Amino acid sequence: MGAQLRQLRRRIRSVRSTAKITRAQELIASSRIVKAQQRMQAAVPYEREITRAVSAVLSNTSNIDHPLTVAKEQPAAAGVLIVTSDRGFAGGYNANILREAEALKAHLVERGLTVKPYVVGRKGLTWHRFRGREMFGEWDGFSDNPSYANAKEIADALIEAFKADNGIDEIHVVYTGFVSMLTQNVIVKRILPLEVEETETPPEGIPPYYEFEPTAADVLDSLLPRYIESRIYNALLQSAASEHAARRRAMKSATDNANELIRVFTQQMNQARQAEITQEISEIVGGANALADAAAGKE
Amino acid sequence: MAKLRVGVVSPEREIWTGEADMVIAKTVDGEIGIMPNHAPVLGVLVEGGVLRVKRGDEGDLVAAVHGGFISVANNDVSILAEAAELGSEVDVARAKDALQRAQASIEADQEDMEARLQAKRAAARLRAAGEEV
Numbered sequence: 001m002g003a004q005l006r007q008l009r010r011r012i013r014s015v016r017s018t019a020k021i022t023r024a025q026e027l028i029a030s031s032r033i034v035k036a037q038q039r040m041q042a043a044v045p046y047e048r049e050i051t052r053a054v055s056a057v058l059s060n061t062s063n064i065d066h067p068l069t070v071a072k073e074q075p076a077a078a079g080v081l082i083v084t085s086d087r088g089f090a091g092g093y094n095a096n097i098l099r100e101a102e103a104l105k106a107h108l109v110e111r112g113l114t115v116k117p118y119v120v121g122r123k124g125l126t127w128h129r130f131r132g133r134e135m136f137g138e139w140d141g142f143s144d145n146p147s148y149a150n151a152k153e154i155a156d157a158l159i160e161a162f163k164a165d166n167g168i169d170e171i172h173v174v175y176t177g178f179v180s181m182l183t184q185n186v187i188v189k190r191i192l193p194l195e196v197e198e199t200e201t202p203p204e205g206i207p208p209y210y211e212f213e214p215t216a217a218d219v220l221d222s223l224l225p226r227y228i229e230s231r232i233y234n235a236l237l238q239s240a241a242s243e244h245a246a247r248r249r250a251m252k253s254a255t256d257n258a259n260e261l262i263r264v265f266t267q268q269m270n271q272a273r274q275a276e277i278t279q280e281i282s283e284i285v286g287g288a289n290a291l292a293d294a295a296a297g298k299e
Numbered sequence: 300m301a302k303l304r305v306g307v308v309s310p311e312r313e314i315w316t317g318e319a320d321m322v323i324a325k326t327v328d329g330e331i332g333i334m335p336n337h338a339p340v341l342g343v344l345v346e347g348g349v350l351r352v353k354r355g356d357e358g359d360l361v362a363a364v365h366g367g368f369i370s371v372a373n374n375d376v377s378i379l380a381e382a383a384e385l386g387s388e389v390d391v392a393r394a395k396d397a398l399q400r401a402q403a404s405i406e407a408d409q410e411d412m413e414a415r416l417q418a419k420r421a422a423a424r425l426r427a428a429g430e431e432v
Contacts, residue, residue: 043310045308046308046309046310046311046313049306049308049377050368050379052370053368053370053379056341056370056372057341147311148309148381151310209338210339210341211338211339211340211341212340212341212342213326213327213328213340213341213342214326214327214328214342218327218343219341219342219343219368222343222368223343223368226368233310
Protein backbone atom coordinates (compact mmCIF):
# COMPACT_ATOMS: atom_id res chain seq x y z
CA MET A 1 0.00 0.00 0.00
CA GLY A 2 1.26 3.47 -0.89
CA ALA A 3 2.46 5.79 1.82
CA GLN A 4 -0.04 8.48 0.86
CA LEU A 5 -2.93 6.06 1.06
CA ARG A 6 -1.91 4.85 4.49
CA GLN A 7 -1.57 8.40 5.77
CA LEU A 8 -5.02 9.37 4.51
CA ARG A 9 -6.58 6.31 6.13
CA ARG A 10 -5.01 7.24 9.43
CA ARG A 11 -6.26 10.81 9.23
CA ILE A 12 -9.80 9.69 8.41
CA ARG A 13 -9.75 7.36 11.38
CA SER A 14 -8.62 10.11 13.74
CA VAL A 15 -11.07 12.68 12.40
CA ARG A 16 -13.86 10.14 12.72
CA SER A 17 -13.12 9.52 16.38
CA THR A 18 -12.98 13.26 17.01
CA ALA A 19 -16.36 13.62 15.33
CA LYS A 20 -17.76 10.94 17.63
CA ILE A 21 -16.61 12.88 20.67
CA THR A 22 -17.91 16.24 19.48
CA ARG A 23 -21.21 14.67 18.47
CA ALA A 24 -21.60 13.13 21.93
CA GLN A 25 -20.77 16.49 23.55
CA GLU A 26 -23.36 18.14 21.33
CA LEU A 27 -26.05 15.69 22.40
CA ILE A 28 -25.16 16.00 26.08
CA ALA A 29 -25.27 19.80 25.85
CA SER A 30 -28.65 19.73 24.09
CA SER A 31 -30.22 17.64 26.82
CA ARG A 32 -28.70 19.84 29.52
CA ILE A 33 -30.03 23.06 28.00
CA VAL A 34 -33.54 21.76 28.54
CA LYS A 35 -32.79 21.00 32.19
CA ALA A 36 -31.13 24.37 32.69
CA GLN A 37 -34.14 26.10 31.15
CA GLN A 38 -36.47 24.23 33.47
CA ARG A 39 -34.41 25.37 36.44
CA MET A 40 -34.64 28.95 35.21
CA GLN A 41 -38.40 28.56 34.94
CA ALA A 42 -38.63 27.05 38.41
CA ALA A 43 -36.83 30.04 39.89
CA VAL A 44 -39.19 32.59 38.31
CA PRO A 45 -41.97 32.57 40.97
CA TYR A 46 -39.54 33.30 43.81
CA GLU A 47 -37.84 36.06 41.86
CA ARG A 48 -41.18 37.64 41.03
CA GLU A 49 -42.36 37.50 44.63
CA ILE A 50 -39.17 38.82 46.15
CA THR A 51 -39.01 41.67 43.64
CA ARG A 52 -42.57 42.52 44.51
CA ALA A 53 -41.80 42.42 48.22
CA VAL A 54 -38.76 44.68 47.82
CA SER A 55 -40.72 47.20 45.77
CA ALA A 56 -43.49 47.04 48.37
CA VAL A 57 -41.10 47.99 51.15
CA LEU A 58 -39.42 50.68 49.10
CA SER A 59 -42.73 52.24 48.05
CA ASN A 60 -43.98 52.22 51.66
CA THR A 61 -40.97 53.77 53.27
CA SER A 62 -40.39 57.26 51.94
CA ASN A 63 -36.78 57.77 52.94
CA ILE A 64 -34.85 54.57 52.92
CA ASP A 65 -31.45 54.82 54.43
CA HIS A 66 -30.27 51.28 54.20
CA PRO A 67 -26.53 50.74 53.66
CA LEU A 68 -27.24 48.53 50.67
CA THR A 69 -29.25 51.13 48.78
CA VAL A 70 -27.18 54.23 49.41
CA ALA A 71 -24.49 55.10 46.89
CA LYS A 72 -21.32 56.40 48.46
CA GLU A 73 -20.40 59.89 47.38
CA GLN A 74 -16.83 58.96 46.65
CA PRO A 75 -16.68 55.32 45.68
CA ALA A 76 -13.14 54.00 45.80
CA ALA A 77 -13.38 50.38 44.75
CA ALA A 78 -15.75 48.28 42.70
CA GLY A 79 -16.21 44.54 42.89
CA VAL A 80 -16.84 42.80 39.60
CA LEU A 81 -18.39 39.36 39.66
CA ILE A 82 -17.41 37.51 36.49
CA VAL A 83 -19.36 34.36 35.70
CA THR A 84 -17.47 31.98 33.40
CA SER A 85 -17.69 28.24 32.81
CA ASP A 86 -15.67 25.42 34.33
CA ARG A 87 -15.03 23.67 31.06
CA GLY A 88 -14.11 24.90 27.62
CA PHE A 89 -15.47 23.40 24.38
CA ALA A 90 -17.99 26.21 24.29
CA GLY A 91 -16.84 28.38 21.41
CA GLY A 92 -16.52 32.04 22.28
CA TYR A 93 -18.52 31.78 25.51
CA ASN A 94 -15.71 32.54 27.96
CA ALA A 95 -13.81 34.83 25.60
CA ASN A 96 -16.90 37.04 25.23
CA ILE A 97 -17.43 37.25 28.98
CA LEU A 98 -13.82 38.11 29.69
CA ARG A 99 -13.74 40.71 26.92
CA GLU A 100 -16.78 42.46 28.38
CA ALA A 101 -15.28 42.22 31.85
CA GLU A 102 -12.14 43.94 30.56
CA ALA A 103 -14.24 46.67 28.94
CA LEU A 104 -16.11 47.20 32.21
CA LYS A 105 -12.82 47.33 34.07
CA ALA A 106 -11.47 49.98 31.72
CA HIS A 107 -14.66 51.98 32.21
CA LEU A 108 -14.46 51.74 36.01
CA VAL A 109 -10.79 52.64 36.07
CA GLU A 110 -11.63 55.71 34.03
CA ARG A 111 -14.03 56.74 36.78
CA GLY A 112 -11.15 56.44 39.21
CA LEU A 113 -12.17 53.19 40.88
CA THR A 114 -10.02 50.25 41.87
CA VAL A 115 -11.40 47.07 40.36
CA LYS A 116 -11.58 43.93 42.48
CA PRO A 117 -12.51 40.83 40.51
CA TYR A 118 -14.63 38.06 42.01
CA VAL A 119 -14.54 35.10 39.65
CA VAL A 120 -16.82 32.11 39.14
CA GLY A 121 -15.74 29.23 36.90
CA ARG A 122 -12.41 27.52 36.31
CA LYS A 123 -11.88 29.21 32.93
CA GLY A 124 -12.09 32.66 34.44
CA LEU A 125 -9.86 31.61 37.34
CA THR A 126 -7.07 30.32 35.09
CA TRP A 127 -7.41 33.40 32.90
CA HIS A 128 -6.81 35.67 35.90
CA ARG A 129 -4.07 33.49 37.37
CA PHE A 130 -2.20 33.34 34.08
CA ARG A 131 -2.11 37.12 33.98
CA GLY A 132 -1.14 37.36 37.62
CA ARG A 133 -4.28 39.31 38.52
CA GLU A 134 -5.35 39.28 42.11
CA MET A 135 -8.81 37.85 42.74
CA PHE A 136 -10.88 38.64 45.82
CA GLY A 137 -13.25 35.72 45.48
CA GLU A 138 -12.89 32.43 43.66
CA TRP A 139 -15.55 29.80 43.11
CA ASP A 140 -15.65 26.84 40.77
CA GLY A 141 -17.19 23.43 40.26
CA PHE A 142 -20.83 24.39 39.72
CA SER A 143 -20.94 26.50 36.57
CA ASP A 144 -23.06 24.00 34.62
CA ASN A 145 -25.47 23.23 37.43
CA PRO A 146 -25.57 25.98 40.08
CA SER A 147 -27.59 25.58 43.25
CA TYR A 148 -29.03 28.31 45.44
CA ALA A 149 -26.44 27.54 48.09
CA ASN A 150 -23.73 28.54 45.59
CA ALA A 151 -25.47 31.84 44.93
CA LYS A 152 -25.81 32.43 48.65
CA GLU A 153 -22.13 31.83 49.25
CA ILE A 154 -21.19 34.34 46.56
CA ALA A 155 -23.74 36.89 47.73
CA ASP A 156 -22.54 36.58 51.34
CA ALA A 157 -18.95 37.28 50.32
CA LEU A 158 -19.95 40.27 48.19
CA ILE A 159 -22.29 41.80 50.76
CA GLU A 160 -19.70 41.38 53.49
CA ALA A 161 -17.10 43.17 51.36
CA PHE A 162 -19.66 45.85 50.55
CA LYS A 163 -20.41 46.50 54.19
CA ALA A 164 -16.76 46.43 55.27
CA ASP A 165 -14.94 49.73 55.60
CA ASN A 166 -12.16 49.07 53.17
CA GLY A 167 -14.08 46.72 50.95
CA ILE A 168 -15.94 47.63 47.83
CA ASP A 169 -18.40 50.43 47.17
CA GLU A 170 -20.08 49.05 44.09
CA ILE A 171 -20.81 45.57 42.81
CA HIS A 172 -21.13 44.79 39.15
CA VAL A 173 -21.87 41.45 37.62
CA VAL A 174 -20.86 40.21 34.17
CA TYR A 175 -22.71 37.13 32.97
CA THR A 176 -24.28 35.64 29.88
CA GLY A 177 -28.00 36.17 29.55
CA PHE A 178 -29.96 33.36 27.97
CA VAL A 179 -32.37 34.76 25.39
CA SER A 180 -33.02 31.65 23.34
CA MET A 181 -31.27 28.51 22.15
CA LEU A 182 -29.58 30.59 19.45
CA THR A 183 -29.08 33.92 21.18
CA GLN A 184 -27.10 34.57 24.33
CA ASN A 185 -25.83 38.01 25.21
CA VAL A 186 -23.23 39.12 27.67
CA ILE A 187 -24.93 41.29 30.27
CA VAL A 188 -23.17 43.80 32.48
CA LYS A 189 -25.16 45.01 35.44
CA ARG A 190 -24.69 46.90 38.66
CA ILE A 191 -26.33 45.09 41.55
CA LEU A 192 -25.14 47.25 44.44
CA PRO A 193 -25.96 49.95 45.43
CA LEU A 194 -29.32 48.51 44.72
CA GLU A 195 -31.61 49.54 41.95
CA VAL A 196 -34.75 47.49 42.13
CA GLU A 197 -35.82 46.37 38.71
CA GLU A 198 -39.31 45.33 37.91
CA THR A 199 -39.44 41.97 36.19
CA GLU A 200 -42.87 42.76 34.83
CA THR A 201 -45.00 45.87 34.45
CA PRO A 202 -45.92 47.25 37.87
CA PRO A 203 -49.52 46.65 38.96
CA GLU A 204 -52.04 49.38 38.30
CA GLY A 205 -53.11 51.85 40.93
CA ILE A 206 -51.66 52.77 44.28
CA PRO A 207 -49.55 50.07 45.91
CA PRO A 208 -51.21 48.72 49.07
CA TYR A 209 -50.15 50.17 52.37
CA TYR A 210 -48.24 47.43 54.15
CA GLU A 211 -47.88 46.66 57.79
CA PHE A 212 -44.48 45.32 58.68
CA GLU A 213 -43.56 42.61 61.13
CA PRO A 214 -41.51 43.63 63.06
CA THR A 215 -40.59 46.97 61.38
CA ALA A 216 -39.97 48.20 57.85
CA ALA A 217 -36.27 48.60 58.56
CA ASP A 218 -35.95 45.05 59.89
CA VAL A 219 -37.86 43.62 56.97
CA LEU A 220 -35.63 45.51 54.56
CA ASP A 221 -32.60 44.32 56.46
CA SER A 222 -33.37 40.69 55.82
CA LEU A 223 -35.08 41.22 52.47
CA LEU A 224 -32.28 42.98 50.60
CA PRO A 225 -29.62 40.28 51.00
CA ARG A 226 -32.19 37.70 49.84
CA TYR A 227 -32.95 39.87 46.84
CA ILE A 228 -29.28 40.08 45.91
CA GLU A 229 -28.90 36.33 46.35
CA SER A 230 -31.82 35.85 44.04
CA ARG A 231 -30.28 38.18 41.44
CA ILE A 232 -27.00 36.29 41.58
CA TYR A 233 -28.79 32.95 41.44
CA ASN A 234 -30.60 34.18 38.35
CA ALA A 235 -27.27 35.23 36.78
CA LEU A 236 -25.77 31.80 37.53
CA LEU A 237 -28.77 29.96 36.09
CA GLN A 238 -28.80 32.04 32.92
CA SER A 239 -25.05 31.57 32.54
CA ALA A 240 -25.43 27.81 32.93
CA ALA A 241 -28.12 27.64 30.25
CA SER A 242 -26.04 29.87 27.98
CA GLU A 243 -22.97 27.75 28.56
CA HIS A 244 -24.81 24.64 27.39
CA ALA A 245 -26.28 26.46 24.41
CA ALA A 246 -22.85 27.82 23.43
CA ARG A 247 -21.32 24.38 23.84
CA ARG A 248 -24.01 22.75 21.75
CA ARG A 249 -23.44 25.24 18.96
CA ALA A 250 -19.66 24.92 19.08
CA MET A 251 -19.84 21.14 19.11
CA LYS A 252 -22.33 21.08 16.27
CA SER A 253 -20.06 23.11 14.02
CA ALA A 254 -17.10 20.95 15.08
CA THR A 255 -19.03 17.81 14.13
CA ASP A 256 -20.11 19.32 10.80
CA ASN A 257 -16.54 20.33 10.12
CA ALA A 258 -15.24 16.85 10.93
CA ASN A 259 -17.78 15.26 8.62
CA GLU A 260 -16.74 17.60 5.84
CA LEU A 261 -13.09 16.68 6.42
CA ILE A 262 -13.94 12.99 6.32
CA ARG A 263 -15.67 13.54 2.98
CA VAL A 264 -12.69 15.36 1.48
CA PHE A 265 -10.19 12.83 2.80
CA THR A 266 -12.25 9.90 1.53
CA GLN A 267 -12.29 11.45 -1.92
CA GLN A 268 -8.52 12.00 -1.83
CA MET A 269 -8.02 8.47 -0.58
CA ASN A 270 -10.09 7.02 -3.41
CA GLN A 271 -8.14 9.06 -5.92
CA ALA A 272 -4.85 7.89 -4.45
CA ARG A 273 -5.99 4.27 -4.52
CA GLN A 274 -7.17 4.56 -8.12
CA ALA A 275 -3.88 6.18 -9.12
CA GLU A 276 -2.04 3.33 -7.47
CA ILE A 277 -4.10 0.69 -9.30
CA THR A 278 -3.64 2.49 -12.63
CA GLN A 279 0.07 2.64 -12.04
CA GLU A 280 0.24 -1.05 -11.18
CA ILE A 281 -1.69 -1.98 -14.32
CA SER A 282 0.53 0.13 -16.53
CA GLU A 283 3.57 -1.42 -14.88
CA ILE A 284 2.25 -4.93 -15.53
CA VAL A 285 1.31 -4.05 -19.08
CA GLY A 286 4.67 -2.40 -19.58
CA GLY A 287 6.45 -5.43 -18.17
CA ALA A 288 4.43 -7.86 -20.28
CA ASN A 289 5.11 -5.77 -23.38
CA ALA A 290 8.80 -5.74 -22.61
CA LEU A 291 8.81 -9.52 -22.22
CA ALA A 292 6.84 -9.93 -25.43
CA ASP A 293 9.27 -7.60 -27.26
CA ALA A 294 12.25 -9.52 -25.91
CA ALA A 295 10.72 -12.82 -27.01
CA ALA A 296 9.99 -11.40 -30.45
CA GLY A 297 13.60 -10.12 -30.70
CA LYS A 298 15.05 -13.65 -30.11
CA GLU A 299 13.19 -15.25 -32.96
CA MET B 300 -66.48 33.85 51.81
CA ALA B 301 -63.49 35.00 49.90
CA LYS B 302 -60.56 32.66 49.75
CA LEU B 303 -56.87 33.27 50.02
CA ARG B 304 -54.61 32.50 47.10
CA VAL B 305 -51.53 30.99 48.66
CA GLY B 306 -48.14 30.37 47.08
CA VAL B 307 -45.22 28.75 48.87
CA VAL B 308 -42.05 29.32 46.87
CA SER B 309 -38.39 28.62 47.45
CA PRO B 310 -35.61 29.96 45.22
CA GLU B 311 -35.28 26.65 43.44
CA ARG B 312 -38.89 25.75 42.89
CA GLU B 313 -42.52 26.50 43.56
CA ILE B 314 -43.49 24.22 46.43
CA TRP B 315 -47.21 24.60 46.61
CA THR B 316 -49.94 26.88 45.31
CA GLY B 317 -53.64 26.76 45.94
CA GLU B 318 -56.57 28.29 47.77
CA ALA B 319 -57.08 28.35 51.50
CA ASP B 320 -59.27 29.74 54.26
CA MET B 321 -56.50 30.61 56.66
CA VAL B 322 -52.73 30.69 56.83
CA ILE B 323 -50.78 30.50 60.07
CA ALA B 324 -47.09 31.30 60.07
CA LYS B 325 -44.49 32.19 62.64
CA THR B 326 -42.80 35.56 62.24
CA VAL B 327 -40.02 36.90 64.43
CA ASP B 328 -42.72 38.77 66.40
CA GLY B 329 -44.78 35.67 67.01
CA GLU B 330 -47.44 33.63 65.27
CA ILE B 331 -49.55 35.40 62.71
CA GLY B 332 -52.84 34.13 61.33
CA ILE B 333 -54.02 35.45 58.01
CA MET B 334 -57.66 35.22 57.01
CA PRO B 335 -59.27 36.59 53.87
CA ASN B 336 -59.37 40.40 53.53
CA HIS B 337 -56.46 40.79 55.88
CA ALA B 338 -54.60 44.09 55.65
CA PRO B 339 -51.37 44.00 53.61
CA VAL B 340 -48.53 42.64 55.71
CA LEU B 341 -44.90 41.90 55.08
CA GLY B 342 -43.26 39.84 57.79
CA VAL B 343 -39.97 38.12 58.43
CA LEU B 344 -40.36 34.43 59.25
CA VAL B 345 -38.33 32.64 61.89
CA GLU B 346 -35.75 30.00 61.12
CA GLY B 347 -37.29 26.56 61.52
CA GLY B 348 -40.93 27.58 61.69
CA VAL B 349 -44.01 25.58 60.81
CA LEU B 350 -46.50 26.91 58.29
CA ARG B 351 -50.10 25.76 58.51
CA VAL B 352 -52.53 26.30 55.65
CA LYS B 353 -56.16 25.59 56.55
CA ARG B 354 -58.16 24.43 53.59
CA GLY B 355 -61.50 23.48 55.10
CA ASP B 356 -62.64 20.06 53.92
CA GLU B 357 -59.38 19.19 52.26
CA GLY B 358 -57.56 19.25 55.56
CA ASP B 359 -54.55 21.24 56.63
CA LEU B 360 -51.35 21.60 54.69
CA VAL B 361 -48.33 21.74 56.93
CA ALA B 362 -44.84 22.69 55.86
CA ALA B 363 -41.50 23.32 57.51
CA VAL B 364 -40.29 26.76 56.48
CA HIS B 365 -36.73 27.87 57.10
CA GLY B 366 -36.35 31.62 57.10
CA GLY B 367 -37.87 33.90 54.52
CA PHE B 368 -40.89 36.17 54.37
CA ILE B 369 -44.62 36.24 54.29
CA SER B 370 -46.31 38.84 52.17
CA VAL B 371 -50.04 39.46 52.11
CA ALA B 372 -51.89 41.80 49.79
CA ASN B 373 -55.37 41.63 48.22
CA ASN B 374 -55.93 38.07 49.43
CA ASP B 375 -52.68 36.94 47.84
CA VAL B 376 -50.42 35.26 50.36
CA SER B 377 -46.86 34.48 49.33
CA ILE B 378 -44.47 32.58 51.51
CA LEU B 379 -40.93 33.18 50.31
CA ALA B 380 -38.82 30.57 52.04
CA GLU B 381 -35.11 30.05 51.70
CA ALA B 382 -35.93 26.38 52.02
CA ALA B 383 -39.24 24.70 52.66
CA GLU B 384 -40.58 21.20 52.80
CA LEU B 385 -44.13 19.91 52.88
CA GLY B 386 -44.95 17.81 55.92
CA SER B 387 -45.90 14.91 53.67
CA GLU B 388 -42.48 15.03 52.00
CA VAL B 389 -40.41 14.95 55.17
CA ASP B 390 -38.25 11.90 55.67
CA VAL B 391 -38.95 11.40 59.38
CA ALA B 392 -36.07 9.00 60.02
CA ARG B 393 -33.55 11.35 58.46
CA ALA B 394 -34.93 14.38 60.25
CA LYS B 395 -34.72 12.55 63.60
CA ASP B 396 -31.19 11.54 62.80
CA ALA B 397 -30.28 15.14 61.91
CA LEU B 398 -31.85 16.40 65.14
CA GLN B 399 -29.88 13.95 67.27
CA ARG B 400 -26.61 14.79 65.54
CA ALA B 401 -27.24 18.52 65.96
CA GLN B 402 -28.09 18.08 69.65
CA ALA B 403 -24.96 16.04 70.18
CA SER B 404 -22.79 18.82 68.71
CA ILE B 405 -24.60 21.43 70.81
CA GLU B 406 -23.77 19.45 73.95
CA ALA B 407 -20.17 19.27 72.87
CA ASP B 408 -19.97 22.96 72.07
CA GLN B 409 -22.60 25.36 73.40
CA GLU B 410 -21.43 28.07 70.97
CA ASP B 411 -22.00 25.95 67.88
CA MET B 412 -24.46 28.22 66.05
CA GLU B 413 -24.48 26.05 62.96
CA ALA B 414 -25.65 23.05 65.01
CA ARG B 415 -28.32 25.14 66.73
CA LEU B 416 -29.65 26.13 63.33
CA GLN B 417 -29.59 22.52 62.18
CA ALA B 418 -31.46 21.46 65.31
CA LYS B 419 -34.14 24.11 64.76
CA ARG B 420 -34.58 23.06 61.15
CA ALA B 421 -34.78 19.37 61.99
CA ALA B 422 -37.31 20.06 64.74
CA ALA B 423 -39.45 22.11 62.35
CA ARG B 424 -39.38 19.33 59.80
CA LEU B 425 -40.48 16.80 62.41
CA ARG B 426 -43.28 19.05 63.64
CA ALA B 427 -44.43 19.58 60.07
CA ALA B 428 -44.54 15.82 59.62
CA GLY B 429 -46.79 15.58 62.68
CA GLU B 430 -44.19 14.17 65.06
CA GLU B 431 -43.86 15.29 68.66
CA VAL B 432 -40.59 17.04 69.41
